[in-house]
Structures are given as structure tokens and as C-alpha cells.
Amino acid sequence: KQEVTQIPAALSVPEGENLVLNCSFTDSAIYNLQWFRQDPGKGLTSLLLIQSSQREQTSGRLNASLDKSSGRSTLYIAASQPGDSATYLCALLYGNKLVFGAGTILRVKS
Amino acid sequence: DTEVTQTPKHLVMGMTNKKSLKCEQHMGHRAMYWYKQKAKKPPELMFVYSYEKLSINESVPSRFSPECPNSSLLNLHLHALQPEDSALYLCASSLGEGGYNEQFFGPGTRLTVL
Numbered sequence: 726k727q728e729v730t731q732i733p734a735a736l737s738v739p740e741g742e743n744l745v746l747n748c749s750f751t752d753s754a755i756y757n758l759q760w761f762r763q764d765p766g767k768g769l770t771s772l773l774l775i776q777s778s779q780r781e782q783t784s785g786r787l788n789a790s791l792d793k794s795s796g797r798s799t800l801y802i803a804a805s806q807p808g809d810s811a812t813y814l815c816a817l818l819y820g821n822k823l824v825f826g827a828g829t830i831l832r833v834k835s
Numbered sequence: 836d837t838e839v840t841q842t843p844k845h846l847v848m849g850m851t852n853k854k855s856l857k858c859e860q861h862m863g864h865r866a867m868y869w870y871k872q873k874a875k876k877p878p879e880l881m882f883v884y885s886y887e888k889l890s891i892n893e894s895v896p897s898r899f900s901p902e903c904p905n906s907s908l909l910n911l912h913l914h915a916l917q918p919e920d921s922a923l924y925l926c927a928s929s930l931g932e933g934g935y936n937e938q939f940f941g942p943g944t945r946l947t948v949l
Contacts, residue, residue, distance in 0.1 A: 756933070756934055756935045757935055757937070759937065759938070761940075766923070766943075766945065767942060767943065768841075768925055768940045768941050768942040768943045769878070769925065769927075769940040770940075771937065771938075771939060771940070774937045776935055777935075814877060816877075818933065818934075818935070818936070818938075820933065821883070821890075821891070821932050821933025821934075822880055822883075822891070822933075823868075823878075823880065823927075823938055825877035825878055826877065827876070827877055828877060
């Protein structure tokens with residue numbers, strides 16, 4: 726059974742800091758890994774998708790890496806802004822299901 | 836059109852009411868999903884449709900009844916719900932089911948059962 730853990734559960738940083746969110750999983754037999762952002766009471770916005778054969782993906786200030794052998798992914802956010810405040814969810818496509826972590830609540834203070 | 840739309844945005848219903856949630860996509864995706872998300876929890880899969888046929892039912896109570904009338908439209912019919920069914924209901928779609936297919940999510944319907 727696939728289990729996904731996200732650390733830390735919550736993070737509060739001053740504006741401008743670079744930060745790393747962590748996601749770990751127990752079974753490396755995944756098709757892909759998605760990082761999502763969710764604002765309070767809203768739907769999920771897909772930030773980055775890493776296929777199982779890839780090591781990283783970049784979009785603007787975001788960089789996500791994937792190490793299947795160690796069961797880990799990281800989301801790096803450069804030069805954080807107050808608008809980055811949200812919950813960040815890691816999800817694995819495992820079999821034909823998307824398995825989510827519990828999320829990291831990020832607050833960027835101005 | 837690269838988005839998934841959901842209506843209504845908010846829904847309040849009594850335990851004896853019958854209501855429906857609607858989800859649409861026009862990206863040519865052939866897999867569509869319903870998820871339920873309780874406050875401060877990650878989404879939980881409820882149903883998967885692939886090529887308009889029910890592929891996965893995650894042991895969801897029969898008071899939730901999904902329907903996929905065509906490849907662009909997914910409904911969730913609600914009847915005799917309980918207050919604990921209050922949650923954010925999210926719809927998603929992907930090009931195909933499983934495999935390497937990225938899922939795209941709608942904005943959700945906030946359901947409150949009184």
C-alpha cells in the first residue's frame with residue numbers, strides 16, 4: 726500500500742526566502758508525481774508534473790525533483806512571496822489512483 | 836478550453852433533498868473523477884469514469900450516485916445525505932485513466948448538509 730508523507734505540516738517564512746517542501750512515499754512503483762497548490766476553500770491547481778522517468782521539472786520560481794529510489798520528492802520555491810501562501814499537496818499516480826499527502830500549509834509573511 | 840468547470844459553487848441542502856452536482860470539460864479527456872475533501876484533509880477518490888463507463892467505485896454509499904451522460908459531462912446525484920457528507924466535492928479529468936496521465940481539477944462545489 727502506498728503511503729505519502731509531507732514534511733513539514735506547516736511552514737511560516739518571511740518574504741524573499743527560498744524554501745523546500747518535502748514529500749516521501751513508500752512504494753517507488755509510481756507513474757508520475759504532481760505538486761498541487763490549494764487556496765482555502767478552492768480547487769487544486771497543478772503546479773508541476775514529474776513523470777517517473779524524469780528527475781526534475783521547473784516552472785518559473787518553482788523546481789520539483791524526484792528520486793524514486795529513495796522515495797522522495799522536493800518542491801523548491803525561490804524568492805517566496807505573500808501570494809505563495811497556500812496549502813501545497815504532493816500526489817502520486819499509483820496504479821490508476823492519485824494518492825495524496827496531507828499537505829504543507831505555507832504562510833509567507835510580508 | 837483547458838479547464839474543468841463545476842456547478843454550483845455552493846450548495847446547501849436538507850437531508851431529504853435531492854440535488855445534483857455537475858462537472859464539464861472540453862479538453863477531449865476520456866477519464867473523469869469525483870473526489871471528496873473534508874476540511875484540512877487531502878482529497879479522497881470516490882469514483883472514476885473511463886470512456887463513459889464506471890471504472891472505480893471506492894465503496895461510496897449509495898446516497899451518492901454518479902452519472903456520465905457523455906465524454907464531456909459528469910454528474911453526481913445526491914439523495915438523503917447526512918450532515919457528515921458536508922465537504923468540498925472536486926471533479927477532475929485526464930486524457931486517459933491511470934498510466935502517465937496528468938489530472939486537472941475543477942474549482943469544486945462546497946456542499947453543506949443541514
